[in-house]
Amino acid sequence: MELSVRQMSNFNYSTSFQNAVFPNPIFTASGCAGSGKELAQFFPLTEIGAVVTKSIMVKARSGRPTPRMAETPSGMLNSIGLQGPGIDQFLAEDIPFLQKAGARIIVSIAGESVDDYGSLARRLRGVPGLSALEVNISCPNVENRGQVFACDPIASRSVVEVVRRVLGGELPIIVKLSPDVTDIVSIANEVIAAGADGLALINTLLGMVIDIDTMRPKLGGKTGGLSGPAIRPVAVRAIYQVHQAFPKIPILGMGGIASGRDALELVFAGASGVSVGTATFGNPNAVLKVKDELANLLIERGFTNFKEAVGFAHRSADV
Amino acid sequence: MELSVRQMSNFNYSTSFQNAVFPNPIFTASGCAGSGKELAQFFPLTEIGAVVTKSIMVKARSGRPTPRMAETPSGMLNSIGLQGPGIDQFLAEDIPFLQKAGARIIVSIAGESVDDYGSLARRLRGVPGLSALEVNISCPNVENRGQVFACDPIASRSVVEVVRRVLGGELPIIVKLSPDVTDIVSIANEVIAAGADGLALINTLLGMVIDIDTMRPKLGGKTGGLSGPAIRPVAVRAIYQVHQAFPKIPILGMGGIASGRDALELVFAGASGVSVGTATFGNPNAVLKVKDELANLLIERGFTNFKEAVGFAHRSADV
Amino acid sequence: MKINRRAQQRTVEIVSNKRVGAYHHMIFAVGDMALHALPGNFVAISVGGPGSAMVLRRAFAIYRTHDRGNYGGTLELVVAPHGQGSKWLTALPMHATVDMVGPLGTSFGIPTEPVNALLVGGGYGSAPLFGLAELLKDGGSRVDMVLGASSAGKIYAPLEGKRAVNSMTITTDDGSAGTKGQVVSVLAGLIERYDVDIIYSCGPMAMLAAIQDIATQTGIMHQCAVEEAMACGIGVCMTCVVPLRDETGLVKMSRSCIDGPVMDGASVLWNSSGKIPDGTFGAPNV
Amino acid sequence: MKINRRAQQRTVEIVSNKRVGAYHHMIFAVGDMALHALPGNFVAISVGGPGSAMVLRRAFAIYRTHDRGNYGGTLELVVAPHGQGSKWLTALPMHATVDMVGPLGTSFGIPTEPVNALLVGGGYGSAPLFGLAELLKDGGSRVDMVLGASSAGKIYAPLEGKRAVNSMTITTDDGSAGTKGQVVSVLAGLIERYDVDIIYSCGPMAMLAAIQDIATQTGIMHQCAVEEAMACGIGVCMTCVVPLRDETGLVKMSRSCIDGPVMDGASVLWNSSGKIPDGTFGAPNV
Numbered sequence A, B: 001m002e003l004s005v006r007q008m009s010n011f012n013y014s015t016s017f018q019n020a021v022f023p024n025p026i027f028t029a030s031g032c033a034g035s036g037k038e039l040a041q042f043f044p045l046t047e048i049g050a051v052v053t054k055s056i057m058v059k060a061r062s063g064r065p066t067p068r069m070a071e072t073p074s075g076m077l078n079s080i081g082l083q084g085p086g087i088d089q090f091l092a093e094d095i096p097f098l099q100k101a102g103a104r105i106i107v108s109i110a111g112e113s114v115d116d117y118g119s120l121a122r123r124l125r126g127v128p129g130l131s132a133l134e135v136n137i138s139c140p141n142v143e144n145r146g147q148v149f150a151c152d153p154i155a156s157r158s159v160v161e162v163v164r165r166v167l168g169g170e171l172p173i174i175v176k177l178s179p180d181v182t183d184i185v186s187i188a189n190e191v192i193a194a195g196a197d198g199l200a201l202i203n204t205l206l207g208m209v210i211d212i213d214t215m216r217p218k219l220g221g222k223t224g225g226l227s228g229p230a231i232r233p234v235a236v237r238a239i240y241q242v243h244q245a246f247p248k249i250p251i252l253g254m255g256g257i258a259s260g261r262d263a264l265e266l267v268f269a270g271a272s273g274v275s276v277g278t279a280t281f282g283n284p285n286a287v288l289k290v291k292d293e294l295a296n297l298l299i300e301r302g303f304t305n306f307k308e309a310v311g312f313a314h315r316s317a318d319v
Numbered sequence C, D: 001m002k003i004n005r006r007a008q009q010r011t012v013e014i015v016s017n018k019r020v021g022a023y024h025h026m027i028f029a030v031g032d033m034a035l036h037a038l039p040g041n042f043v044a045i046s047v048g049g050p051g052s053a054m055v056l057r058r059a060f061a062i063y064r065t066h067d068r069g070n071y072g073g074t075l076e077l078v079v080a081p082h083g084q085g086s087k088w089l090t091a092l093p094m095h096a097t098v099d100m101v102g103p104l105g106t107s108f109g110i111p112t113e114p115v116n117a118l119l120v121g122g123g124y125g126s127a128p129l130f131g132l133a134e135l136l137k138d139g140g141s142r143v144d145m146v147l148g149a150s151s152a153g154k155i156y157a158p159l160e161g162k163r164a165v166n167s168m169t170i171t172t173d174d175g176s177a178g179t180k181g182q183v184v185s186v187l188a189g190l191i192e193r194y195d196v197d198i199i200y201s202c203g204p205m206a207m208l209a210a211i212q213d214i215a216t217q218t219g220i221m222h223q224c225a226v227e228e229a230m231a232c233g234i235g236v237c238m239t240c241v242v243p244l245r246d247e248t249g250l251v252k253m254s255r256s257c258i259d260g261p262v263m264d265g266a267s268v269l270w271n272s273s274g275k276i277p278d279g280t281f282g283a284p285n286v
C-alpha cells in the first residue's frame, strides 16, 4: 500500500475517448448515480473520471410501477423504466449542479424514436462542459412494435447516424449496447460504421423473478434488467469479443464491477474506461474504492500507464 | 414437515412430456451428472424424475484443454467442450448401466452437422427404455463457419426436422435452446414448427473470466458457459416468455436451481420439469433436495397436482 | 432538496444483540453518527459479509440513539429475522462489525406547540416511535400510542417505552395480547377519546393506507414512515418510489429514501403498488 | 471403475483449528467417515455458508484420520488460507459445522513387500504423506521424506511426522529453512543415497512433472497426487481432467477426482495444461 501510493506519482492513470480526456478511467454507470448530488455527499465528484448521467429523454417520464427491484444471487433486477424529468428540467437543474461541482460529464440519452435521439443531441450540442454523449439504445422503439433499438442492427445504425449528423465532430459519441443479442460484434460493427467513437458494454440482461408467495412476477414491470457481479463474466466476454474485432475503438466497460480486481478483468479484456453501477447501491463509495484499488493492482503489475493495460489479455494470450 | 409428508400421499407429483410420463418433475441437467454411476453412489436414480445424460456425439471427443472451469459470483464458467466417448461406447456402457439402475433416461444428443443429429437419432431410435431425446443445439455448426445451431433459426429448424423424420412419433423430442439470442421466442417457434414436442430452457450463457495474475483468459477454451444461480433470472424470463407464446408446449427448465424455492419460480413461469445442474457440484444430493423441497412448497400452497402449478404466474398475474 | 447531509459510512461494532419476542434488539457503537439521528431516520447496513451473494444493503429504522456512554455514541435497532439478510444480521455475535450508512432520510416533524399526538406502530414499526414520543413529551405534548401485530410476540414495546407514553393500546390479530383485531379498528375511538391533533405512524404500507383513510375522514394530520423496497437507500437508484403530491398539486414518483421515509400521509397516493396513478408527472399517455 | 463407494455427505463439526506456520491445522469430528479414508484420498467442503456467492466445493487432501477418540472419528486437514473459500474455512471457530463429502478419489498404492520409499511434498502437499509414511513403515518399508516450499513458514512438518520417517530433508526457495532451492534439486542425491524403489509425491503440478522427469531418468516408479481445479470432486462435471495413458496405451482426458488424485506419474502427459496432447482419445483431427 505504502509502496503503491509512493509510486502513484509516476503512474499515468488518464484515459481518453476520442478527444475527451479523463484523469482516471473510473466513471459512474448511467442510472446508478442519481443526479450526482446524492453521491457528492460521499465524495467530491472531481475525484472520479466522469459522471455518466441517468439516461435522459425528451419528455418527463414516470417510469414503471413498483415494485421496481428484486435482489437476485450476486445481482439485482430493476425496472425503473427510465424515470426522469425530461431534457428541459435536466438542463435547467442537473447539468448546472454537475458543472458547478467540477465533474466531468457524460450525458446519457434515450429515446422512443430515431427522432427523439436527434432532438436530444440538438439540445445538448451547445451545452458547455460536456465530455461526451452516451447513447443508450436499449430502449423500446415505439415505431417498430416496441422492439429494442439495440436488438436491431438497422435501428441501432439509424440512431447513431442521426446523432452523429446533429453533433458533427463536436462531442464523442459512446454507444451503449445490450448483451441480449445473438451477435454483439455485428451490432458493434453497425454503430461504428454509423459514426460511433466508442462503445459502452454492457447494459443489463433481461431477467425475471417470480415471487413464490404471490405466485406472480415480482416486479411491477414483470421483467427487469439484471445487473451486478452475476453478469460480470458476460461483460468480460462481450468486451473481449468487441475489442478483438475493433481494437481501435475505445470501450467503456461495465457489468458487476465492485472492486479493483473486477475492473482489471474488464481493462485486460479491452475496456478503456470502467463504469460502476450496482456496486454503488451496496457501497456509496464504491466508485472511489474501484479507482484506488485498480491503480494499485496496475502498479503492482508494473504498468506505468493505464493505457498499456487496455486489452492486455489479447496480447498475452497468444504468447 | 410432518404435515407435508402426511399430505404427500394425496399429492400428484407426476409430469409428462408428450407421451413420456415421469413420477416427479426433477431431473438432472445434461453434462452435470456424469454417466449416472457417480450420482448413484449418493442416491438411487429411481428417486428422481429422470437422468438427462451428458450430450453424446457421433464420435469420441477429447473436449477442451484445461483449465476448464472458473468460479464466478454465484455461478461458474465451464468449457468442457462436450468431452465424451461417442455414441458406440455410450450405447455399450452408459445406457445399460442406467437401464439396470431403473432410471428413466433422457438422452441428450449433440452434433457438428445436421447429419450428425440424424445419425444419432437413428442409433437411438430402437433403444429400449428411453423416455425422450434432448436435442442440444448449442453446438458449433462446422458446416456454417462454426456458428452455433441454436443462434440460427434455419439451422435449428433443420436439426429438429431431421431428428423428427428419423424418429417418427417414437420418442418425444425436447429441444434445448440457448439464451444467447436476440429473440428466443422466434427460435422456439421454428423448432416447434419443425416438430419439437418440448423445449429445454436454458443452456449456459457465453462468458469469460480473465485471470488477473496471468493477465489472460482463465479457461483453456478462452470463453465458457455461465451457469448457476447467477443466471436464474434469465432462465425464469426465457421460460416465462416462451410459455406465454406456446402454453401447450411442455418446457424442461434449468438454470441456477439449487432449492425447492428456485424450482418453484421456474414452475410458476411455465416449466413442466426442472433440471438441476451446477447445484450438484456443490451438493451431490441437490437433485433430491430440490425434489423434496418443491413438493413441500407446492403442498403448502394448496396444490394437489403438480401440473396445476405449471405456468401459474401467467394465470395469477392478470387477476 | 434534502440530500442526507449528515450521512456517514462507517464500520460499526455490535455491542449488544438480544432477542426480544420475535425481534432482536441490537445496539451498535457508531461514534458521532448517533449525534445526528432524528426519529424517523434510518440506517442502511451491508449484509452477508465478504463473498456474500447479497449485493444490496438493508434499511432499518433507528429505534434510538445515545450520544455517549460506555461505547461512545450508540445506535439501536429492532430487527425481525425475516429473510436471508436480516437473519444473517441478527445471528452476529457481540463485537462483530458491520458496514453502516446513516442517518438517512427524512424525520418526523415536531410541532412547535404542544399537541395531542397519537403514535401508531405495526410490528417493528413501533421502533422509531419511542424516540419520537420522548421528543413530543419534551415539547409538552400528550402522547398516546397504539401498537398492533399479528400476535403478542410481534409487539415491540419495552417497559420504559410503555411508561413514557400517556396511554398504550395493544391490538393483535389473534388476540394473544390486547384487543383482538387490527390497529385501525381502535383508532376512531382513541382519536375521539384523546382529542388527537396529529397521527404519527410506522408500519406496513396497507396499515398506513388504512390510517390515512381515518385521518382523512376525521380531518387530522398524519405523518407516516413508509417502507418501500430500497436498493440503495441514498437516492441514486429510483427503486423506492411512491406517488407523492407536491405543494403545487403535481404527483411525482418520489423516492421514499430521500423524500421519505417520513411523508405527509395526505400527500401519498395509496394503494398504487403495481400502477402509476393517472396524471402522475411523466405518466404514459394512454 | 472406482466410484467413491465409501463417500458420504455429512455435516461435521470443527473440533480444533490452529495456525501452524502459513497453514491451519484443522480437526473435524466426522464419525465413521474416518473409518474409510486412505492416504491420498481427499474431502470436498462447502464454503461460504448460506447466502454465499461461492457455489463450488473446495477439495482438501486428508492429512490423517482417527477412528475413535474424544470426538468419535476425526479427520484432519492442513489448509492454506489462499482465496475466499479457504480464508472463510480457516476463519471458522471451534464447534462451527461444515458440509463435507468424503473420502473421495484414489489412494496411494502400498507395495506388498517392504521397499525403499521416497516421499516428496510441496507446501501443504506434505499433508497426505505422513499417513502414507505410517502405512509404509508398518509394512516394513524404509521411508525418507523431502519437503519443499517457498519459505520456512510454508513447510508443514509436525514433530511426530518428522520422527516417524527415516530421514527428513527440507528445501526452501529462499533458504529460510533447509537447503536453498527446489525439492527436485536434491532428489537425485537422495535416490542414490537411499537406493529408492518408489517415489510418492504431492504438490503443485510443475513439481510433480519435474519429479517424473527424474523418475523416468532413474527408471523408478512414481505415484503422485495431482491437483487440477475441481468443480464437483465426485466425477460428474469433467472439469478436472488430465491426459492419462491407460494400460492399452490410449491417452484419455481422465478425471483427477475419480481416476485420481493419485496417479501413476509415468502415465500422465505432463505440461499439457492449455492443450490437448496429439493422439488423445477424441482429439480434434488437425
Ligand SMILES: Cc1cc2nc3c(=O)[nH]c(=O)nc-3n(C[C@H](O)[C@H](O)[C@H](O)COP(=O)(O)OP(=O)(O)OC[C@H]3O[C@@H](n4cnc5c(N)ncnc54)[C@H](O)[C@@H]3O)c2cc1C
Pocket: A070, A071, C042, C056, C057, C058, C059, C060, C061, C062, C077, C078, C079, C080, C081, C082, C083, C084, C085, C086, C087, C124, C125, C127, C226, C227, C228, C229, C230, C231, C261
Ligand atoms: C425505511 C425502512 C425501514 C425499515 N426498518 C426496519 C426495522 O426497523 N426492522 C426490520 O426488521 N426491518 C426493517 N425494514 C425492512 C428491512 O430493510 C429488510 O427488508 C428486511 O429485514 C428483510 O430483509 P431480508 O434480507 O431479511 O429479506 P429478503 O427477503 O432476503 O430481502 C430481499 C430484498 O427484499 C427487500 N425487502 C424484503 N422485505 C422488505 C420489506 N418489508 N420492506 C422493504 N424491503 C424489503 C430487502 O431489503 C432485500 O433487498 C425496513 C425497511 C425500510 C425500507
Ligand SMILES: Cc1cc2nc3c(=O)[nH]c(=O)nc-3n(C[C@H](O)[C@H](O)[C@H](O)COP(=O)(O)OP(=O)(O)OC[C@H]3O[C@@H](n4cnc5c(N)ncnc54)[C@H](O)[C@@H]3O)c2cc1C
Pocket: B070, B071, D042, D056, D057, D058, D059, D060, D061, D062, D077, D078, D079, D080, D081, D082, D083, D084, D085, D086, D087, D124, D125, D127, D226, D227, D228, D229, D230, D231, D261
Ligand atoms: C485434490 C486436491 C487436494 C487439495 N488439497 C489441499 C490441501 O490439503 N490444503 C489446501 O490448502 N488446499 C488444497 N487444495 C486446494 C483447495 O481445494 C482450494 O483450491 C484452495 O484452498 C483455494 O481455494 P480458495 O477458495 O481459497 O481460492 P479461490 O481462488 O477463491 O478459488 C476459486 C476456485 O479456484 C479453485 N482453485 C484455486 N486454487 C486452486 C488450486 N491450487 N488447486 C485446485 N483448485 C484451485 C478453487 O477450488 C475454486 O473453485 C487441494 C485441491 C485439490 C484439487
Ligand SMILES: Cc1cc2nc3c(=O)[nH]c(=O)nc-3n(C[C@H](O)[C@H](O)[C@H](O)COP(=O)(O)O)c2cc1C
Pocket: A029, A030, A031, A032, A054, A055, A078, A080, A082, A108, A136, A176, A202, A203, A204, A225, A226, A227, A228, A229, A231, A254, A255, A256, A257, A275, A276, A277, A278, A279, C237, C238
Ligand atoms: C437501477 C438501475 C438503473 C439503470 N438505469 C440506466 C439508464 O438510465 N441508462 C442506461 O444506459 N443504463 C442504465 N442502467 C444500466 C447500468 O448503467 C449498467 O449498464 C448495468 O447496470 C451493468 O452495470 P452494473 O452491474 O455495474 O450495475 C441501470 C442499471 C440499474 C441497476
Ligand SMILES: Cc1cc2nc3c(=O)[nH]c(=O)nc-3n(C[C@H](O)[C@H](O)[C@H](O)COP(=O)(O)O)c2cc1C
Pocket: B029, B030, B031, B032, B054, B055, B078, B080, B082, B108, B136, B176, B202, B203, B204, B225, B226, B227, B228, B229, B231, B254, B255, B256, B257, B275, B276, B277, B278, B279, D237, D238
Ligand atoms: C460442467 C457443465 C457441463 C455441461 N454439459 C452440457 C452438455 O453436455 N449438454 C447440454 O445440453 N448442456 C450442458 N450443460 C448445461 C446444463 O445442462 C444447464 O443447461 C446449465 O448449466 C444451466 O443449469 P444450471 O445452472 O443448473 O447448471 C453443462 C453445464 C455444465 C456446468
Ligand code: FES
Pocket: C229, C230, C231, C232, C233, C234, C235, C236, C237, C238, C239, C240, C241, C255, C256, C257, C258
Ligand atoms: S433506495 Fe435508491 S433511490 Fe431510494
Ligand code: FES
Pocket: D229, D230, D231, D232, D233, D234, D235, D236, D237, D238, D239, D240, D241, D255, D256, D257, D258
Ligand atoms: S471435479 Fe468434477 S469430474 Fe472431477
